[in-house]
Amino acid sequence: MSKHERRYQKYLDRKRQKHGNKATEAGRMAPQIAAAANSPIHEALVPAKLFELGMGNLVFSRLLPDGRIAMGAFLLDVFCLGVKDAFVAIVTKAEYGMRRSSWSAAESLQPMDPACFRKLVEGGVAYAQDLGFSPHADYAVASQIFGDVQATECSTRFEYGHDGKPFYISGPHETATQVQNILEQLERRLGPGNFDYLVMDQ
Numbered sequence: 001m002s003k004h005e006r007r008y009q010k011y012l013d014r015k016r017q018k019h020g021n022k023a024t025e026a027g028r029m030a031p032q033i034a035a036a037a038n039s040p041i042h043e044a045l046v047p048a049k050l051f052e053l054g055m056g057n058l059v060f061s062r063l064l065p066d067g068r069i070a071m072g073a074f075l076l077d078v079f080c081l082g083v084k085d086a087f088v089a090i091v092t093k094a095e096y097g098m099r100r101s102s103w104s105a106a107e108s109l110q111p112m113d114p115a116c117f118r119k120l121v122e123g124g125v126a127y128a129q130d131l132g133f134s135p136h137a138d139y140a141v142a143s144q145i146f147g148d149v150q151a152t153e154c155s156t157r158f159e160y161g162h163d164g165k166p167f168y169i170s171g172p173h174e175t176a177t178q179v180q181n182i183l184e185q186l187e188r189r190l191g192p193g194n195f196d197y198l199v200m201d202q
Contacts (some may be wrong), residue, residue: 026088031086036062036070037147044117047107054079054162054169056107060117060145061096064161069096073143074121077135078160079167080195081182082128083121083135086142118150118156123131127160132185166190168197 047056060073068075068090075085076136103109112120121143125135161167168186168190170179179199186195 005112008201020166024142026086028128029088029090030141030144031074032090033070033141033144036064036090037144039064039070040076041114041149042069043100044112044114045104046117046120048110050076051078054167055084056129058117058121059100059109060114062089062145062147063157066151068092070145071096072142074139074142076121076124077119077128077169078120078124078158079169080128080186081133081168082124082126083139084171086136086138088138088142088145113154114146114149115151116154116156118146119154119156122151123158124160130168133182155201162196166195168195170197170199172200 004045027033042058042061042063044061045166047053050058051054056076058073058074058076059071061069064070069092070088072088073086077084084105097182100109125139128135166186168182170182174182185198186197
């Protein structure tokens, strides 16, 4: 393992450690989410400008027999990193409605066919993995909300990246070290000049 690969591995370890408690909470909910996956689909919502902006919050929900809503949410970067964040929750209809209103006001959420929703998210994960990036630690639990929805039933073709190549845009919570590690990973995987990036002021 090269020096750069060791540095990137350390970055991944720190990232996993940082999200350790959150991942444990999601892990505790895994049986409930797996059971909820048998309930009727409530909504599958995607930001209207996802492929324009490159990133957005996607929400997939199911209506439980007791009237509550089980939901999985995914912060999806379609330009480069795939699922950057994921979480699950079981909430009342009123709480779901409040969350939905705030998300929709910020991102103009639009309904999407559930099969296409799953295909979109899983395609983003596969694109990022090909570049060497793993999805958020809670993705494994959150994706259980899909249940028996089949991505193969969606005929829509999604294009990841931007103008034919990955485009990394640094996030507000990423440190200078994290940004550097991501850029180095892209350069190792693709070579100089074969990806674009925009680093925000930290």
